[in-house]
Amino acid sequence: MTPAAPPPPRTSFGSALVRAVRDDRAATIGALVIAALLLLALLAPVITRITGQDPYTYDASALDPGSGLPQGALGGISGTHWLGVEPLTGRDLFAIVAHGARTSFLIGVLATAVSVVLGVALGASAGYLGGWWDRVVGWVGDVIFGFPYLVFMVALGAVAPPSIPRQVLLIVVIGFFGWPRVARVVRSATLGLARRDFVRAAQAMGSPPWRTITRRLLPNLWGPVVVIATLSIPERIGLEAALSFLGVGVRPPTPSWGRSISDAIGWVQTDPMFLVVPGVALFLATMAFNLLGDGLRDALDPRTARQGAR
Amino acid sequence: MTHPETTGPLLGRRSVLLGSVLAGLGASSFLAACGANEQSSSGGATSSSTQTGGTLTILVEQTTTNFDPAKSQSLAITSLGLVHRRLTSWKVTSGEPAELVADLATDTGTPSDGGRTWTFTLKDGLTFSDGTPIRAADVKWGLERSFTPAFSGGLTYHKDLLAGAAGYGGPFEGGALDSIATPDDRTIVFTLARPYGDWGWVASTPAFSPVPEGKGAEADYGQHPVASGPYAVKTYQQGVRIELARNTHWTKDSDDVRAALPDTVLISMGQAADVVSQRLAADSSADQTAFGASFVSPAQLVQVSQNPSAKDRLVTSSSGALAFLSLNTTRGVLGDVKVRQAFQYAVDKSAFQIATAGTAELAGKIATTLITDGIAGREDFDLYTAPPEGDPAKAKELLAAAGHPQGLTGLKLLVSQDGNGPAQAQALQASLAKAGIAVDLLVQDSDAYYAAINAVNPEEYDLALASWQPDFPSANANLQPLFATSAIGNGGYNSARYSNPAVDAAIEAAQATVDADEAGKAWAAIDRQVMTDSPVVPLIYTRNSFLRGSKVTNFFIGAFPAYPNYLAVGVTA
Numbered sequence: 001m002t003p004a005a006p007p008p009p010r011t012s013f014g015s016a017l018v019r020a021v022r023d024d025r026a027a028t029i030g031a032l033v034i035a036a037l038l039l040l041a042l043l044a045p046v047i048t049r050i051t052g053q054d055p056y057t058y059d060a061s062a063l064d065p066g067s068g069l070p071q072g073a074l075g076g077i078s079g080t081h082w083l084g085v086e087p088l089t090g091r092d093l094f095a096i097v098a099h100g101a102r103t104s105f106l107i108g109v110l111a112t113a114v115s116v117v118l119g120v121a122l123g124a125s126a127g128y129l130g131g132w133w134d135r136v137v138g139w140v141g142d143v144i145f146g147f148p149y150l151v152f153m154v155a156l157g158a159v160a161p162p163s164i165p166r167q168v169l170l171i172v173v174i175g176f177f178g179w180p181r182v183a184r185v186v187r188s189a190t191l192g193l194a195r196r197d198f199v200r201a202a203q204a205m206g207s208p209p210w211r212t213i214t215r216r217l218l219p220n221l222w223g224p225v226v227v228i229a230t231l232s233i234p235e236r237i238g239l240e241a242a243l244s245f246l247g248v249g250v251r252p253p254t255p256s257w258g259r260s261i262s263d264a265i266g267w268v269q270t271d272p273m274f275l276v277v278p279g280v281a282l283f284l285a286t287m288a289f290n291l292l293g294d295g296l297r298d299a300l301d302p303r304t305a306r307q308g309a310r
Numbered sequence: 311m312t313h314p315e316t317t318g319p320l321l322g323r324r325s326v327l328l329g330s331v332l333a334g335l336g337a338s339s340f341l342a343a344c345g346a347n348e349q350s351s352s353g354g355a356t357s358s359s360t361q362t363g364g365t366l367t368i369l370v371e372q373t374t375t376n377f378d379p380a381k382s383q384s385l386a387i388t389s390l391g392l393v394h395r396r397l398t399s400w401k402v403t404s405g406e407p408a409e410l411v412a413d414l415a416t417d418t419g420t421p422s423d424g425g426r427t428w429t430f431t432l433k434d435g436l437t438f439s440d441g442t443p444i445r446a447a448d449v450k451w452g453l454e455r456s457f458t459p460a461f462s463g464g465l466t467y468h469k470d471l472l473a474g475a476a477g478y479g480g481p482f483e484g485g486a487l488d489s490i491a492t493p494d495d496r497t498i499v500f501t502l503a504r505p506y507g508d509w510g511w512v513a514s515t516p517a518f519s520p521v522p523e524g525k526g527a528e529a530d531y532g533q534h535p536v537a538s539g540p541y542a543v544k545t546y547q548q549g550v551r552i553e554l555a556r557n558t559h560w561t562k563d564s565d566d567v568r569a570a571l572p573d574t575v576l577i578s579m580g581q582a583a584d585v586v587s588q589r590l591a592a593d594s595s596a597d598q599t600a601f602g603a604s605f606v607s608p609a610q611l612v613q614v615s616q617n618p619s620a621k622d623r624l625v626t627s628s629s630g631a632l633a634f635l636s637l638n639t640t641r642g643v644l645g646d647v648k649v650r651q652a653f654q655y656a657v658d659k660s661a662f663q664i665a666t667a668g669t670a671e672l673a674g675k676i677a678t679t680l681i682t683d684g685i686a687g688r689e690d691f692d693l694y695t696a697p698p699e700g701d702p703a704k705a706k707e708l709l710a711a712a713g714h715p716q717g718l719t720g721l722k723l724l725v726s727q728d729g730n731g732p733a734q735a736q737a738l739q740a741s742l743a744k745a746g747i748a749v750d751l752l753v754q755d756s757d758a759y760y761a762a763i764n765a766v767n768p769e770e771y772d773l774a775l776a777s778w779q780p781d782f783p784s785a786n787a788n789l790q791p792l793f794a795t796s797a798i799g800n801g802g803y804n805s806a807r808y809s810n811p812a813v814d815a816a817i818e819a820a821q822a823t824v825d826a827d828e829a830g831k832a833w834a835a836i837d838r839q840v841m842t843d844s845p846v847v848p849l850i851y852t853r854n855s856f857l858r859g860s861k862v863t864n865f866f867i868g869a870f871p872a873y874p875n876y877l878a879v880g881v882t883a
Contacts (some may be wrong), residue, residue: 013621056743065669068664088668088732162722247727251750253740
């Protein structure tokens with residue numbers, strides 16, 4: 001990736017990623033935690049079937065009949081209920097957290113995918129084509145960037161007809177509000193690339209813009225795109241949790257970490273584990289993606305890893 | 311009367327279910343929270359004391375408190391009762407049902423013409439806070455004023471019952487209402503469109519408070535009303551606080567229901583329920599002379615029960631509003647009575663109790679009838695005997711017999727976001743799932759929730775979680791607002807859209823019965839008749855819990871309205 005060199009082939013980009021993660025201890029930890037949570041999310045139905053629990057079944061026998069609090073120490077942790085149970089319902093917290101991971105990852109990752117696709121398409125085209133298109137994309141991006149999107153999402157969540165699946169709505173809306181950040185990074189990277197010799201050579205040989213963007217620019221944008229995508233996922237997960245916390249996220253009884261945290265607030269003094277369990281899950285997920293993203297950025301971003309290379 | 315309404319206690323959470331909006335009759339409160347230890351009215355109730363003086367603070371959740379009698383749905387024993395007297399009022403004592411007693415009038419009304427005409431005589435020497443005498447014409451003016459569209463929002467029992475009231479638009483434009491006659495300054499005679507045995511109770515609703523003839527035209531009359539009760543509004547800070555000071559024209563010897571112990575009553579508005587519970591539990595010096603008007607939530611109840619000092623200051627009603635699951639009889643398979651009966655067995659009322667307040671004890675008794683505890687004539691019966699956890703096998707059997715061996719899918723359960731409605735709805739959802747009935751929750755904010763209940767929409771819900779606290783302690787106020795055909799849509803609370811001409815006729819006949827015992831029997835028969843058709847699944851009689859500061863005295867809840875009697879409360883130094 002030095003200025004005059006041709007773009008490296010994709011295979012070595014993949015191995016560069018692996019190397020970057022392996023060489024950075026924090027990134028390694030992040031990657032491992034993500035892998036573990038991802039497994040938990042993917043296998044949630046299987047794992048919870050093994051424990052004999054699901055996140056929907058009420059179990060009054062796990063509750064103290066005198067108060068509705070979980071029976072036993074630490075929020076009712078036992079061989080049956082690995083992380084205890086919810087007060088008032090007796091639903092298994094491990095099952096709720098595992099299924100909540102599905103909700104968080106599904107929305108976090110797919111919303112990021114929406115942002116990245118939109119952001120790369122608009123950012124690369126704006127950077128490469130310039131002119132009025134660049135200005136329009138820039139203006140729209142600025143408006144969306146400064147938009148009070150949380151308020152908007154709460155309002156939208158309150159009025160959206162129930163016939164729209166909530167997960168789809170969240171993915172589209174959260175994803176849409178994320179594209180300007182991706183577009184800005186991609187546009188500035190594109191501006192740098194467009195001046196380089198291999199792109200100019202392609203232009204001089206009559207390559208149409210579409211072909212130049214897809215063949216010459218995009219392969220070289222992977223680095224910044226992967227970094228920003230990795231760093232956006234925890235934000236999207238956090239946003240989903242925030243919306244669920246506010247009562248406009250996924251509908252009950254579908255488990256969601258944010259909603260569990262919201263439910264748990266009133267129980268902090270009497271059943272702190274109810275807050276700790278989903279809180280730690282959310283913390284681990286966002287922390288892991290941030291560690292991984294930081295590691296990747298250090299390795300791949302020319303400004304931090306290869307200062308002066310330009 | 312009421313719902314707790316706006317001025318009073320009910321507030322915030324009542325909304326959980328049918329609220330009070332104006333609808334015709336009723337109010338309800340869903341109360342979700344509730345219950346406390348077994349103390350019914352007494353555990354936390356304070357010793358009785360007649361010490362006068364001091365400042366009592368009432369912490370309320372809502373940000374508006376309206377003292378306009380025309381717009382209020384308030385109970386006779388809450389804030390509005392401190393400022394306004396009515397023709398009749400309620401005498402509430404610890405553990406006893408409310409008793410109808412005379413207030414401005416010398417008795418609870420004399421019926422004639424088979425219950426079609428009711429005559430009241432005012433006590434002698436009553437005066438308003440401005441010093442002018444209270445005359446029969448002022449009561450008439452107050453009632454007429456309630457018909458003005460600009461002052462709507464209050465309870466409407468009288469609007470439906472007074473002869474010639476249809477189409478009447480209030481005294482400012484429409485002249486006088488002839489069915490209210492005032493032959494002299496102390497006599498008022500009501501002519502009703504049909505015989506009505508509970509008119510004495512209707513006369514205790516807020517609109518029967520006097521408004522000086524010719525006054526009350528301004529939109530903010532509710533902030534500076536002319537008082538007839540022991541207190542008058544001294545300062546009104548919108549959304550923040552109201553200070554009530556003594557009305558020197560009120561005399562104790564003319565009033566049997568108001569103790570009027572504190573010199574000043576402060577109503578502090580916009581106090582979140584959970585914060586109020588925490589503050590009162592902590593009992594810091596500023597909060598020792600305060601009590602909370604909102605229900606203590608389930609999470610807070612657990613906390614309070616672990617704090618011996620606070621536990622002593624928790625007062626829980628012995629019973630309360632009926633919480634029920636409405637089955638919309640106009641929707642698809644729910645039109646089949648056999649399918650509706652399956653729901654009676656499918657529901658796990660025990661899980662609902664736990665979701666409501668943590669324990670069955672705190673939540674309130676399991677309900678199997680529609681008439682609530684403490685109402686005259688109530689008969690306890692259970693047409694669909696099942697364990698508290700429900701009988702999903704029996705429900706499946708009934709569904710199969712009705713032609714649905716695969717169960718039911720895609721039913722929409724409407725629930726209000728307020729209080730812990732969503733948690734309660736999830737408990738119902740989980741229990742219905744066991745019986746093969748798949749339900750999707752439709753969680754709405756309370757405005758949208760009531761809009762759906764009060765008007766018939768093309769996009770109807772299938773099921774709704776609702777609750778009802780009668781406006782006055784008569785089975786009439788339990789049944790008519792929920793099951794009469796006339797209460798479907800147009801602001802009514804018939805959430806099951808239940809329409810049975812035989813029941814309508816029986817309701818009308820029972821309403822016309824003046825003899826209380828006979829009327830009680832008629833209402834009990836209607837209760838049974840409605841339950842046979844299974845338009846709703848009764849869940850629990852919800853107990854309400856309230857917290858008070860350590861220097862608040864005479865804080866208790868009677869057997870009928872599941873709210874503290876504000877009129878009796880005092881403070882010690």
